[in-house]
Amino acid sequence: NKPSITPHHTPITASRVLSECDIDTSIYGNDPEMKSVKENFDRQTSERFEEYDERMKDKRQKRKEERDKNIQGIIEKDKMDKSLAEKVEKGCLRCGCGLGGVAASVGIFGSLGTYGWKVAATATVYETAKKAGIQAGIDAVIGKIKTTEAFTNIWKIELSKFINESNYNSISGLVKAIEDVVTTNGKTCPAYGTSMNRVCNAISTHSNYWLGQVAESGKQAAAAATESVKTTELGEVTVASTHLYSAIGYSVTAILIIVLVMVIIYLILRYR
Structure with a gap:
């Protein structure tokens, strides 16, 4: 007789099939470790956002x-140029005033010369204000691009080589400039599967949204800087021209006094 190999016990197998109520029940809802992980994640995320805001x-x-430094440099250069012209003009005017003791025409020609200087100085102010406005607009556009998420992959590129006075204030101009940036980095739009894909997508399918606000920021900055420079510089021109007119007025008055004294002396000598 062979010994029996049939087991005399019934194996107990634990079923691992989820019931419907198990599916609807979260095993992590009250888990202390999971709560700690979530809290750490939320805290770290908040810290990252705060750090990002500080960097921005x-x-x-x-x-x-x-x-501001660029605008100030333009203004200082213009002041130097204008100061030289102003010194030459004042020197000529002083010569005229010095000879005015014997020439009553100084009042007329001095006024005309001062008026001519004021016209030239005003034109120079407008040109300087325009240049300062353009530079401010370009700087504003570059700054806006470097804080726009769609253009993250070109933040480190020197955009001043591509954005200039001819394209900073228009969407089409900025699209072309950014395409040149992409091309310079060895890519071509569309750049699927590359680091430039997001940039290409922003300028090809959503250019009005992304670049519309960029161009508008450039226009506003340019207008504000232009107006600021014009107000400041034109005020200085007005003050300078007022001083020149005053000098001419004093010279004419001195001439009239000399003439009056000479007439009085003549009359005294004649009727003595």
Whole structure:
């Protein structure tokens, strides 16, 4: 007789099939470890966003300081040029005033010369204001692009080589400029599967949305800077021309006094 190999116990197998109520029940809802993980994730995410905001504030401040520095440089250069012209003009006017003791025509020619200088100085102010406005607009556009998420992959590129006075204030001009940026980096739009794909998508299918606000920021910055420079510089021109007219007036008055004294002396000697 062979020994029996049939087991005399019934194996107990634990069923791992989920019931309907198990599916609807979260096993993590009250898990302390999962709660801790979630809290850590939320805290780290908040910290990252705060750090990002701080970096953006620093970048905006640095760009503003750089833009103000560029505008100030243009104004200083213009002041130097204008100061030289002003010195020459004042020197000529002083010569005329010095000879005015014997020439009553100084009043007429001095006024005409001052008027001519004022016209030339005003034209120079408008030209300087225009240049300062363009530079401010370009700086504003570059700053806006470098804070726009769609253009993250070109933030580190020197955009001033591509954005200039001919394209900074129009959507089509900015599209072409960014296409040149992409091309310079060895890519061509559309750039599927590359780091430039998002940039290409932004300028090809959503250019009005992304670049419309960029161009508008450039226009506003240019207008504000132009008006600011014009107001400041024209005020200085007005003050300078007023001083020149005053000098001419004093010279004419001195001439009249000399003539009057000479007439009085003549009359005294004649009727003595």
